[in-house]
Amino acid sequence: MESRDRIAEPWGARTPYEPGMPWPERVDTYLVDGVEPETVRWVQSASVLHSDGDAFDIAVRDGRMVGVRGRGIDRVNRGRLGPKDLFGWQANAAPDRLTTPLIRKNGELVETDWDTAMERVVRRSKELLAEQGPSAIGFYTSGQLFLEEYYTLGLIAHGAIGTNHVDGNTRLCTATAAAALKESFGCDGQPGSYTDVDHADVIALFGHNVAETQTVLWSRMLDRLAGARPPAIICVDPRRTPVAERATVHLRPLPGTNVALMNGLLHEIIANGWVDHDYIAAHTVGFDELRARVAEYPANVAAQICDVPAEDIRTAARLLGTAERLLSTVLQGFYQSHQATAASVQVNNVHLVRGMLGRPGCGVLQMNGQPTAENTRECGADGDLPGFRNWFNDHHIEDLARLWRLDHHQIPHYGPPTHAMQMIRYAEQGSLRMLWVSATNPAVSLPDLDRIRKVLAQDRLLLVVQDIFRTETTELADVVLPAAAWGEKTGTFTNADRTVHLSEKAVEPPGKARPDLDILLDYARRMDFRDKNGDPLPSWHDPESAFEAWKQCSAGRPCDYTGITYDALRGGSGIQWPCNDTAPGGTERLYADGKFWSAPDYCESYGKDLITGAPLSPEQYRALNPEAKAIIKAAEYLPPHEQPGGQFPFALITGRTLYHFHTRTKTGRVPQLRDAAPKVWVEISGDDADELGIAEGDLVEIASPRGTIRAHARVSGIRPGVLFVPFHYGYWDADRPGHDRAANEITITDWDPVSKQPIFKTAAASVRRCAAGDGPAAAPTNTGSAPRDRSVVATSGGQAGTATSTTTAATAGGRR
Ligand SMILES: Nc1nc2c(c(=O)[nH]1)N[C@H]1C(S)=C(S)[C@@H](COP(=O)(O)OP(=O)(O)OC[C@H]3O[C@@H](n4cnc5c(=O)[nH]c(N)nc54)[C@H](O)[C@@H]3O)O[C@H]1N2
Numbered sequence: 001m002e003s004r005d006r007i008a009e010p011w012g013a014r015t016p017y018e019p020g021m022p023w024p025e026r027v028d029t030y031l032v033d034g035v036e037p038e039t040v041r042w043v044q045s046a047s048v049l050h051s052d053g054d055a056f057d058i059a060v061r062d063g064r065m066v067g068v069r070g071r072g073i074d075r076v077n078r079g080r081l082g083p084k085d086l087f088g089w090q091a092n093a094a095p096d097r098l099t100t101p102l103i104r105k106n107g108e109l110v111e112t113d114w115d116t117a118m119e120r121v122v123r124r125s126k127e128l129l130a131e132q133g134p135s136a137i138g139f140y141t142s143g144q145l146f147l148e149e150y151y152t153l154g155l156i157a158h159g160a161i162g163t164n165h166v167d168g169n170t171r172l173c174t175a176t177a178a179a180a181l182k183e184s185f186g187c188d189g190q191p192g193s194y195t196d197v198d199h200a201d202v203i204a205l206f207g208h209n210v211a212e213t214q215t216v217l218w219s220r221m222l223d224r225l226a227g228a229r230p231p232a233i234i235c236v237d238p239r240r241t242p243v244a245e246r247a248t249v250h251l252r253p254l255p256g257t258n259v260a261l262m263n264g265l266l267h268e269i270i271a272n273g274w275v276d277h278d279y280i281a282a283h284t285v286g287f288d289e290l291r292a293r294v295a296e297y298p299a300n301v302a303a304q305i306c307d308v309p310a311e312d313i314r315t316a317a318r319l320l321g322t323a324e325r326l327l328s329t330v331l332q333g334f335y336q337s338h339q340a341t342a343a344s345v346q347v348n349n350v351h352l353v354r355g356m357l358g359r360p361g362c363g364v365l366q367m368n369g370q371p372t373a374e375n376t377r378e379c380g381a382d383g384d385l386p387g388f389r390n391w392f393n394d395h396h397i398e399d400l401a402r403l404w405r406l407d408h409h410q411i412p413h414y415g416p417p418t419h420a421m422q423m424i425r426y427a428e429q430g431s432l433r434m435l436w437v438s439a440t441n442p443a444v445s446l447p448d449l450d451r452i453r454k455v456l457a458q459d460r461l462l463l464v465v466q467d468i469f470r471t472e473t474t475e476l477a478d479v480v481l482p483a484a485a486w487g488e489k490t491g492t493f494t495n496a497d498r499t500v501h502l503s504e505k506a507v508e509p510p511g512k513a514r515p516d517l518d519i520l521l522d523y524a525r526r527m528d529f530r531d532k533n534g535d536p537l538p539s540w541h542d543p544e545s546a547f548e549a550w551k552q553c554s555a556g557r558p559c560d561y562t563g564i565t566y567d568a569l570r571g572g573s574g575i576q577w578p579c580n581d582t583a584p585g586g587t588e589r590l591y592a593d594g595k596f597w598s599a600p601d602y603c604e605s606y607g608k609d610l611i612t613g614a615p616l617s618p619e620q621y622r623a624l625n626p627e628a629k630a631i632i633k634a635a636e637y638l639p640p641h642e643q644p645g646g647q648f649p650f651a652l653i654t655g656r657t658l659y660h661f662h663t664r665t666k667t668g669r670v671p672q673l674r675d676a677a678p679k680v681w682v683e684i685s686g687d688d689a690d691e692l693g694i695a696e697g698d699l700v701e702i703a704s705p706r707g708t709i710r711a712h713a714r715v716s717g718i719r720p721g722v723l724f725v726p727f728h729y730g731y732w733d734a735d736r737p738g739h740d741r742a743a744n745e746i747t748i749t750d751w752d753p754v755s756k757q758p759i760f761k762t763a764a765a766s767v768r769r770c771a772a773g774d775g776p777a778a779a780p781t782n783t784g785s786a787p788r789d790r791s792v793v794a795t796s797g798g799q800a801g802t803a804t805s806t807t808t809a810a811t812a813g814g815r816r
């Protein structure tokens with residue numbers, strides 16, 4: 001057993017391994033001082049602070065959480081935990097949890113009881129249904145609840161109420177992942193598996209800072225890099241992230257130029273003949289269009305648009321083109337950037353033209369971000385219909401109506417589901433009169449916050465907010481519902497590689513807080529929702545009965561859960577869907593047989609035009625892809641809508657740091673994590689800083705056409721011409737309240753035409769020095785925000801940040 005400061009060393013010790021070997025086990029444990037592992041009860045769970053699905057047990061003593069221990073048996077992490085996994089659970093016990101419902105009276109939020117709060121919501125729902133119909137009501141949920149909760153919400157919204165206005169913050173997060181998969185494969189569903197890391201000889205990360213956002217997956221890659229025959233790494237990111245530091249090739253494109261870069265790479269791959277013509281002919285449509293399109297993007301043309309050396313594009317293309325086992329991952333540097341879906345689809349195209357799918361090491365991971373985003377999508381809480389059913393296919397609607405015992409016209413399918421930014425627009429215009437927000441904090445996480453605050457604060461809008469803390473958003477609410485957090489309720493969730501985990505209740509929720517599932521079921525009972533037979537809707541009453549109902553809904557669909565039970569998830573490892581009679585142990589990789597879920601009668605989507613977002617009709621799709629193949633779609637590069645220049649000469653991007661999760665409602669309450677990154681900063685390149693007379697730690701003002709914020713400057717390895725601001729910092733901090741630090745004060749109201757995902761990573765801004773700082777910026781030094789000035793004191797956690805690891809002798813060496 002060894003101890004390490006896991007704030008200083010987020011990835012822990014190396015356990016090297018070589019291609020084709022299993023990833024060695026390393027069990028990480030953190031227990032609060034003085035607690036011995038033998039004296040606690042261990043309760044099975046997994047992490048809800050990213051999409052990796054790191055499996056661990058929660059240590060419980062005297063009814064309180066006292067630590068965590070990784071599950072060595074689990075396929076995802078083999079026992080490893082990252083800093084947020086090790087320390088994040090402490091937020092549950094924060095003294096300022098919401099413990100009672102609140103209701104707005106004379107402008108103030110005051111404590112009330114559940115009956116009063118729920119009756120206010122129910123009364124208004126009934127009035128609106130009577131006066132305006134279902135379209136007056138909207139639901140905005142999360143990627144952080146459990147599967148059972150989303151399915152319940154999906155049924156209530158789509159079925160019982162019949163509104164088309166239901167979406168998740170997954171719109172800000174993985175809408176593009178889903179869209180890119182639908183465009184290429186006709187259906188959502190992650191093709192690859194984390195075990196592809198064990199086999200790949202090239203790993204390409206497109207706009208994905210995996211080292212900070214899925215630390216355990218990066219540990220797996222680091223262990224490959226430390227072993228024999230390590231993979232080559234391609235990093236596509238304007239910042240010098242920890243991934244870039246270890247990359248064989250680091251491409252630093254100008255933000256918003258991903259399509260040009262991808263077209264340049266595909267041009268080189270095709271021009272050099274690094275394509276699998278048999279695979280293309282047997283399993284795809286659309287190759288000729290792609291070849292013609294990318295012919296316009298030789299390396300030097302792409303290089304000019306992206307401002308990267310043409311030679312680097314050629315080198316990267318050679319690696320992609322000659323890899324024997326290529327694993328690609330895609331995340332927010334593509335999903336939240338200009339032409340999000342068009343760019344992400346080109347990554348799928350690399351794999352299709354190279355025939356690299358469904359074999360060990362040959363995976364695409366169109367990543368998720370949030371822990372349960374996959375479930376929001378599959379259960380229909382993001383607007384899509386449950387079970388990846390197609391809103392444009394009448395048979396799918398009838399199928400769902402039969403399952404729910406409703407008339408098919410009760411389920412709205414007159415058009416695509418309303419996306420989150422459109423719901424905000426309807427609220428702004430006044431047609432949406434009630435918005436129920438659960439497990440998301442839009443007053444920090446949506447773009448152009450001044451506008452968002454005004455919309456949410458309107459008197460005519462009944463804003464219901466269901467959270468575990470008071471947040472920037474609860475402060476605008478009319479009714480606040482206190483929820484039980486992860487660890488205080490039972491349910492399942494699915495990570496980015498389709499692995500389903502069970503998370504059991506470990507401790508009681510505080511005060512009167514209730515599980516989100518109970519709140520939704522209580523609402524349904526009070527509304528007296530009924531099916532055709534007059535039976536209560538939903539028909540279930542607890543997590544396991546909800547899970548069993550969901551299994552019926554998933555039967556025969558791609559995300560088939562029928563072979564999974566709570567009991568099967570207990571004790572062992574997570575299980576990858578589809579899991580059914582034909583695949584009783586789950587499915588490691590999709591499309592191994594070159595067959596896709598893209599048949600016109602079966603597919604989730606008929607696809608869209610990658611440039612305009614216009615949906616294809618069923619007839620157009622049938623003509624394009626009658627035989628259920630994969631679809632190769634090409635796209636031309638278009639310049640971003642807001643480009644740097646004039647008064648706003650910098651490209652502004654935003655994103656994350658390793659130690660915080662989103663709007664910090666949890667990580668900001670955990671000492672180890674809070675102290676590692678206590679305040680907002682802005683990253684600026686050395687060249688730009690020198691030219692503007694900005695020194696490390698100076699207070700600067702960053703302005704965009706939307707507004708201004710202030711932050712201390714971190715002079716970092718970011719590419720010149722680009723500014724990066726972490727989006728974690730809202731305004732509730734006691735030390736300096738105010739609207740002058742959230743990145744989204746200055747981001748743009750704009751979204752991808754295909755996925756409707758807001759563009760948080762392409763805008764124009766300026767920066768100006770305000771004053772000297774009192775020392776370096778309080779930004780982490782071992783991450784993408786590493787300082788140019790190596791004398792800045794390194795990030796560390798000391799004794800409080802120390803955790804233990806155990807590797808068994810057999811696995812410690814890696815090579816056998
Ligand atoms: N520590 C931590 N981990 C998390 C989270 C968290 O809040 N904190 N959140 C989770 C969630 S919900 C998500 S969605 C994921 C997100 O995980 P990531 O996508 O890895 O994180 P981001 O920092 O948003 O963006 C990744 C990178 O995109 C780059 N980038 C910006 N613009 C462009 C561009 O135009 N082109 C390219 N190629 N790159 C660009 C940025 O420099 C940044 O390093 O992380 C998950 N994990």
Ligand SMILES: Nc1nc2c(c(=O)[nH]1)N[C@H]1C(S)=C(S)[C@@H](COP(=O)(O)OP(=O)(O)OC[C@H]3O[C@@H](n4cnc5c(=O)[nH]c(N)nc54)[C@H](O)[C@@H]3O)O[C@H]1N2
Pocket residue numbers: 142143144145169170172173174332336369370438439440441442444445446466467468469471483484485486516654655656661662663664665666727743744747760
């Ligand atoms: N500028 C910029 N903006 C961004 C991004 C970016 O990169 N740049 N990234 C976007 C992305 S990818 C994402 S995912 C979003 C995240 O944005 P948000 O979803 O707004 O961020 P969170 O802080 O995770 O908010 C989740 C809320 O749910 C509460 N909560 C936690 N657990 C529970 C529970 O069990 N029940 C209930 N009812 N509540 C709970 C938390 O206290 C918190 O208030 O931000 C997006 N916004």
Ligand SMILES: [Mo]
Pocket residue numbers: 172173174369370
């Ligand atoms: Mo996300």
